[in-house]
Amino acid sequence: MKKVADFIDRHQLLGPSDKILVGLSGGADSVVLLHMLAEMGYACEAAHVNFRLRDKDSDEDALFCRNFCEEIHIPFYYLEEDTKAYAKQHKLSVEMAAREIRYNWFNTLLETYHLDAVAVAHHKNDQAETILMNLIRGTGITGMRGMLPKNGKIIRPLLCMTRKEVEDYITSNHLPFRTDKSNSDTSFRRNLIRHEILPPIEKLNPAFTNSVDDLSLRFTESAIIVEEYIRNWKEKNMVDPDRIPIEKLFQNPASLTILYGILADFGFNAATIKEIYDAWPYHSGARFYSGAYYVLADRDYLLIEPVKQQEQEVGAREVYPENKLDSNLHFEELSINQLESIPKEAHIACLDLDKLKLPLRIRSWQQGDKFRPLGMKGYKKVSDFLIDNKINLAEKESVKVLLSADDIAWVIGYRIDDRFKTSKNTRFILWVEHTIE
The missing domain is CATH 3.50.40.10 (Phenylalanyl-trna Synthetase, Chain B, domain 3)
Incomplete structure (x- = not known):
């Protein structure tokens, strides 16, 4: 518990008088999070979403969470949502729909009951899985940071703990919890990484999860330095925010990183930015589209222009x-x-x-x-x-x-x-x- 208390203080996640909404799924991680914060003396309230994805199991999870909160005298909020219908209506994957439902509701609860933060139960192993997923899909500095201890009003106090430490806390405090059977289904990519990719890596390096956690911290701090560097370069070399001087850009040894830092603000994705970078030296008049903007290669500048309505159907x-x-x-x-x-x-x-x-x-x-x-x-x-x-x-x-x-x-x-x-x-x-x- 001291490790988590120190982590909360070091990252300034909470103040002593803050009221916290804890996302409670019923699994071991969220049970530990709620129990630990309550034991530390924080004013906690709990929220559970029944996504109606696992029939009877979903209902039993909800009942467990309600009963657990009653036993430890924690206010309990409950939402039931047809996630598959929501996903179809909003053209999302089921996973993304569940995330949107959960966090939209959390934000509503924050405003309605004047709560200060939402605590979610991600730990070091979740962080390692997230960074591996980002790496497999393709990512930059932001993706290699993984999940932040604090992102707006969302806090992750357990990012300093491993899954084993969570399990040890459950055992030593004799806490009940629910097991989500779908967590063993390797048809989901995160589960495939958890059960089939990470274990062989950890055999080669038992400290891999802690190593990834250290890497995440270094990338988080590196991102701050990179953002400051790009900001200084723009102030020195760009008179207008939508005109990139080509010669000065490619004279810099970090030209791709600078280009990414500039164009990402206009909605360009990593693949398109790399395409623009690889196209140098440019043919005058070359265009690269991304959403509401395109980059036009002029003689001396890359010009960032808004896409006209009639052109938006052409741009990919x-x-x-x-x-x-x-x-x-x-x-x-x-x-x-x-x-x-x-x-x-x-x-x-x-x-x-x-x-x-x-x-x-x-x-x-x-x-x-x-x-x-x-x-x-x-x-x-x-x-x-x-x-x-x-x-x-x-x-x-x-x-x-x-x-x-x-x-x-x-x-x-x-x-x-x-x-x-x-x-x-x-x-x-x-x-x-x-x-x-």
């Missing part, structure tokens, strides 16, 4: 894993074992997740676009494909394509590319559903 915009626009696309990561068969409907695409290069982007099809229609060995122009399928002119104008890097993975609503189809070796599927309202 990121839609997964972060959906930055209402694209009428719903994404969900699934294990191949979760599907009995691959659906035949044209408005659904099941793509081999390991073959995709994230982030995925969407744009209108363009003359000259080619792809390999499912079932074909050779390439075909999208324009010819649409003609062969008797798509009229009005419908053609609204056709969009889903991009994996620069490759078309799906002519949306019509045909996926053969290169991204599932096979006997497929383990994970990206389910993409196109909805028309």
Whole structure:
């Protein structure tokens, strides 16, 4: 307990008179968090969300949390939500929908009951899993920081503890807890990392979790230094915030990091920024799109310009894993074992997740676009494909394509590319559903 108390003081997570909302799932981690904060004398209240994802188990978790709070005299708040329906309505994965439901409700409780912070029960092992997930997907300094001890009003007092230390606290204090059976389901990527990837690494280095925790701290502090460096470089070299001097940029040995620091503020993702970086020396007039802005290569400058409304359909915009626009696309990561068969409907695409290069982007099809229609060995122009399928002119104008890097993975609503189809070796599927309202 002293370790957690010192961690709270060192990171200034709480004041002695703060009122805390604890996210209580019923699992060992959140039970320890609530019990420990209450034992330290903090004024705690607990909140539990029944996501209705595990039938009877979900109801039993909720009952356990309610009873546990009654036993230790903690105020209890409860929310029940149809998460799958919410995910479909808001075009989110089930995991992202659950997160949005949880934190939206937490914020409401904070405002309604004048609470000071939301405490969640992530520990060192969760941190190691998060950083590995970010590393596998592709990340920069921000992703390598992992979860912060404090992010706004969200605090993580247990980030100084390992899973074993949490289990030891449960045992020594004879605390009850619930076990979520889905935590052993390796069809979820985090569970796959937890049960199949981390254990062999920890055999090679038993201190790996603590090493990653130290790495996270170094990246957190490094990010502060990098942000200050970029801010100073901009003040010295950029007269206008939307004009990057090309010569001065590439004279700097940290040019890619500077470019990322500038363009990320305009909504450019890491893949597009790297594309811009690799395109130097530039052909005058070259354009690179991302959402509401594009970069135009002028003679001496990279100009950051807003995309006109009529041009926004041409520029490729990121839609997964972060959906930055209402694209009428719903994404969900699934294990191949979760599907009995691959659906035949044209408005659904099941793509081999390991073959995709994230982030995925969407744009209108363009003359000259080619792809390999499912079932074909050779390439075909999208324009010819649409003609062969008797798509009229009005419908053609609204056709969009889903991009994996620069490759078309799906002519949306019509045909996926053969290169991204599932096979006997497929383990994970990206389910993409196109909805028309």
